[in-house]
Amino acid sequence: MASGAGWREFAAVAVGGMLGTGLRLGIDLVLPLADFPVSTLLVNSVGSFALAFLVAQHWGSLKPWARAGLGPGLLGSFTTFSAVAVSLVDMGTTGEWMLAAAYLAATLLLGLGAAAVGLRMGAPR
Template structure:
């Protein structure tokens, strides 16, 4: 079975690194994530009054990567460096995803009285983001399980 029971998961808590190092990792990761988001928005700007596809894709992609990160670091404990989750999860992916811009986009669509687009954007973003976290986690578990079976299955005894 690929899923761990809740009592088998590590206890949540603060990283074992010192607080200044954690804050530095979050800040550095946040700067990188925000730059990546900004680059995407510059490269693929949204059409005035249209569906904000770039912000949608950024948020859904970031959520999928959060699902991957949580499986690799929390469930499977594959990467145990104390600064990895703060750097990648809170920093890079927190800076990359932009639910404040999502809210501002929805507000702008409503102000311009583009109700169908606003409602579609609100609903699809929430559903797609949650589905992306789930899918990222499921796919990562399967890939890790397949890799574990492949390593054992390929061995022969004399």
């Protein structure tokens, strides 16, 4: 959070973080980790789209506490780079370097693509 953030922003991030983490766990339970971490790829792509759409469509009209709760709170806890890193290291330690490279490429392409689509769809017409 930016300097000068107050208790509302802190509370919004805490509540958003609880919700995002719960959603993330739910998706992990529905799509359990297999040889390829589908749930992490899906969550990060959906989160990239959602944040980009939110930024393009509503960011300027939201109060600072709402931006903090939705951005770093909800979507920041829903998506995670650490899960990507652990998956890549795990694939690498088991000798699945090609799978790790494909997963990294898919993560970058889908995340950036989803963000681009979200910005375009959320942009005022």
